[in-house]
Amino acid sequence: MNDIRILLGGDDQELVATFRAVMVELTGFELVSFGRTSNEVLGMVATDQDVDVVLIDENIGPVPAHDLVREIAMRRPNCAAVLLCTTVDESALTRALEAGARGVLSRQPSLEELQSRLSTAAEWSRGMSRWIGGGHVEAVGGRRGRIIALAGAKGGTGVTTLAVQLALAASSQRPDRSVCLVDLDLQAGDIPSYLDMVHRRSIADLIEVAGEITGPMLADALFAHGEGPHVLLAPHEAERGEDVTALATRQILAALRSRYDIVIVDCGTFMTEASVTAVELADRVALTVMPDLPCLRAAKRMVGLWTRLDARKSEDIIAVLTRQSRKNEIQPDFAARILGLALAKTTIPPAFRALEKAINNGSLGRVEDDGFRRAVLQLAGELGVLGLEPADGGGGARTMTGTP
Ligand SMILES: Nc1ncnc2c1ncn2[C@@H]1O[C@H](COP(=O)(O)OP(=O)(O)OP(=O)(O)O)[C@@H](O)[C@H]1O
Ligand SMILES: [Mg+2]
Structure with a gap:
């Protein structure tokens, strides 16, 4: 099986450093990219169809973490989102699950916790991808x-x-x-x-x-x-x-x-x-x-x-x-x-x-x-309004020529 591809979303440098350090210890997982803002994360998830799991800091912005999770569930139903919370309790878990996340994880997890949560999330994500056929389904109900x-x-x-x-x-x-x-x-x-x-x-x-x-x-x-x-x-x-x-x-x-x-x-x-x-x-x-x-x-x-x-x-x-x-x-x-x-x-x-x-x-x-x-x-x-993407994907637009 290919390595499980993880994306981390959050602007807290300490958090990023913690996860970087702990992820190196895990085999079978690859931290492929970081998104500082919710918009960056959304863009990455939409363009990289091979991301299996997204870890989202509960403090991410400008779009709040739970809304981001909802949006990911809508755009990439086969991508598992896990929320990183300061307090991991029943109410945090309920809120996360209601938004469509696959679970919550402490912002300072132990190696075992991280391994187990990531494995479960990835297993779900890969199962879901197989079920919906290759992971390119773009909306709930298969339509986007x-x-x-x-x-x-x-x-x-x-x-x-x-x-x-x-x-x-x-x-x-x-x-x-x-x-x-x-x-x-x-x-x-x-x-x-x-x-x-x-x-x-x-x-x-x-x-x-x-x-x-x-x-x-x-x-x-x-x-x-x-x-x-x-x-x-x-x-x-x-x-x-x-x-x-x-x-x-x-x-x-x-x-x-x-x-x-x-x-x-x-x-x-x-x-x-x-x-x-x-x-x-x-x-x-x-x-x-x-x-x-x-x-x-x-x-x-x-x-x-x-x-x-x-x-x-x-x-x-x-x-x-x-x-x-x-x-x-x-x-x-x-x-x-x-x-x-x-x-x-x-x-x-x-x-x-x-x-x-x-x-x-x-x-x-x-x-x-x-x-x-x-x-x-x-x-x-x-503009792709007729439902057919222009051949060059960019609409053949005149390219940006810089600001004088
Ligand atoms: N290509 C064009 N040539 C000539 N007149 C135009 C053209 N496009 C729009 N107009 C006219 O300009 C006026 C404003 O157009 P329109 O309401 O589409 O603009 P808008 O940007 O939506 O304006 P608003 O700021 O009021 O929303 C209208 O009277 C419209 O008929
Ligand atoms: Mg108008």
């Missing part, structure tokens, strides 16, 4: 959709237009795939006016039940649009936006991800706990930017904010230039240099008249501008 989060560097850059267009494109191009459009612009969400729809329910109806969302609850809260996508609206009363906490967002997006193939999230421009969480959880994050200096600077501030909050690294964000034409003074390469971000190969051309007409007619699905429609389809392919 793709989340694409879109945010605007500034107000009015066209993020809602793009979110709606991408959702419509995904539905029309891939009728075999289920598509969900989520309005997480909690203060100013205005998707209904773009999709000519009226619906009383919203994300506010899911907050209370976020931890135990069922199919019927979703069916009740979402609006099934005639052109394909199902839509989850922002709260009708803006003040209820504050109730959409990071945890609720995490749970709601997890529920959507397990039931839809594609989940497109309009995060708006004003960052809240909810939108930052979406940016953190998404498979792809796109930032809409118009080719003018104030907007490019605003984009940099947004990326700085996400980085500081540990939600997303800049190399993991793609910028989309909107209302871009050859006549603009700022051209894509220059924009990419200023931004220090990867830029989507596709830029969205201006389409004022056609969009105005489509909105007035209550149908963004029929924008009479070939260039605009082509760009949306191309971008949908680049």
Whole structure:
């Protein structure tokens, strides 16, 4: 049998040193990597499918340890999480098990304790991997959709237009795939006016039940649009936006991800706990930017904010230039240099008249501008919205050219 691969998550140097020292004594186990923050751990678990056991310090942040365990259970049901606790008692064990962990362990374990807990956890993990077939099942129930989060560097850059267009494109191009459009612009969400729809329910109806969302609850809260996508609206009363906490967002997006193939999230421009969480959880994050200096600077501030909050690294964000034409003074390469971000190969051309007409007619699905429609389809392919990963995995984006 191959060595059991262990990942350690925690920012306490003493703890890391203790485990490093004690692990060397064990044969058959390999401490393969360390993650300082919960986001790092999640990223590692998602990318390294061969990790068998994750040891998580109960003090890890910014996402609390128990929420991290829940997220791991959701993303990698065959990976065993064990919580490292200062006090190992019945209540610590109950809480850990409820979150989906395989057990708890003292932060200063004896060699025997460590060996026995790791062996049990790994045995479970490998059994589970065999059972679900190779360890690549990505969600409970075997289904894991793709989340694409879109945010605007500034107000009015066209993020809602793009979110709606991408959702419509995904539905029309891939009728075999289920598509969900989520309005997480909690203060100013205005998707209904773009999709000519009226619906009383919203994300506010899911907050209370976020931890135990069922199919019927979703069916009740979402609006099934005639052109394909199902839509989850922002709260009708803006003040209820504050109730959409990071945890609720995490749970709601997890529920959507397990039931839809594609989940497109309009995060708006004003960052809240909810939108930052979406940016953190998404498979792809796109930032809409118009080719003018104030907007490019605003984009940099947004990326700085996400980085500081540990939600997303800049190399993991793609910028989309909107209302871009050859006549603009700022051209894509220059924009990419200023931004220090990867830029989507596709830029969205201006389409004022056609969009105005489509909105007035209550149908963004029929924008009479070939260039605009082509760009949306191309971008949908680049962002993986059509369910097919681009060949180079990075969407063929212009590479980051550094910040001057
Ligand atoms: N490519 C485009 N060409 C021309 N006009 C556009 C384009 N994209 C969006 N618009 C127009 O710009 C306005 C703002 O678009 P939209 O609401 O999509 O932006 P937003 O970034 O979501 O704004 P907000 O900050 O209000 O959420 C709308 O009138 C829309 O029709
Ligand atoms: Mg908007």
